Amino acid sequence: MRCRLCGKKAIYKELRFCEEHFTSYFDKKVKKVLSNPLFKDKKLLVALSGGKDSSALLFSLAKLVENEEIDFSLKKVEALYIELGISGYSESNLKASKELCNSLSINLNVVNLSDENGVSVDSVSKKSRKVCSECGVLKRYLINRFAFESGFDFVLTGHNIDDELFFAFHNLINGNLNYLARSGKITPTDNEKKLVGRVKPLYYVSEKETAIYCLINNVPFSREKCPYSKNNAQIEMKSKIPLLLDSKSKKISFLKHLNKLKKYFPLEEENSVEKCERCGFPTTTKICKFCRIIEKNK
Ligand code: AMP
Ligand code: FES
Ligand code: ZN
Ligand code: ZN
Secondary structure, three states, X not given: OEOOOOOOEOOEOOOOEOHHHHHHHHHHHHHHHHOOHHHOOOOEEEEOOOOHHHHHHHHHHHHHHHOOOOOOOHHHEEEEEEEOOOOOOHHHHHHHHHHHHHHHOOOEEEEEHHHHHOOOHHHHXXXXXXXXXXXXXXXXXXXXXXXXXXXXXEEEOOOOHXXXXXXXXXXXXXXXXXXXXXXXXXXXXXXXXXXXXXXXOOOOOOHHHHHXXXXXXXXXXXXXXXXXXXXXXXXXXXXXXXXXOOOHHHHHHHHHHHHHHHHHOOOOOHHHOEEOOOOOOEEOOOOOHHHHHHHHHO
């Protein structure tokens, strides 16, 4: 099969692109989101896990800035790695994150869950049957807290279209319309609530596409799988979604139409978001989930 733009060998059959045109297709997706005037002159923090998605995002962003395709300075872009304490997994993710940031001359911040709180995801796993969801709470909290306390305007994550489809189905099935209404490609900053805005530049990019991007551009990333993700409900559901949404265009169409429906979803009362009595970060209960997980596992 040949590239539909230049006739060279196509490496991505779904869209019929050669290596070069696949790379520019991917970079254009990132550029489209980040060209939003909302981000001009803002301090951006890339949440870097060392996995393929966030690594592809940081690489593409740095290249777009360097080639002056987006108008902001790399001086205002930093990365953050959360050391979760998962033995045999965290080490290789940190190594890949360091390698990538060194090669791009981007400052890598590291926050260590266990140094600061005396708890690791390995220790949480001994007491919890919901280790993945508790780990998600810990990660999101630490990313937001670091970004807020360090004065970043937005956090960029590597969530891709397959993550978003899982999130959509999971929350529709469980009736969490409120979560869905608040989610999206860009969520705004709310300084009063100590919430830093979130951006998902890979919102319309698939997991397969980020893997191809990393491989053809030699982006360093870790191939390790999290030991807690075996038998994970997310992986199981993600494998079933393509049975129904069997092409990229159907996936995009589904998300676009769902986003149009979001305005009809009921939002929780604004005043139900309060400050955690322990840490002062937002919560809908007296003590936030992060503080409760730490307390339970100390
Ligand atoms: P996940 O929840 O593991 O699917 O990751 C979703 C996104 O969260 C990734 O693309 C990263 O942007 C971010 N992320 C996940 N793990 C970490 C970590 N250990 N440190 C920093 N960011 C992370
Ligand atoms: Fe959190 Fe696997 S990365 S449980
Ligand atoms: Zn081509
Ligand atoms: Zn708290």
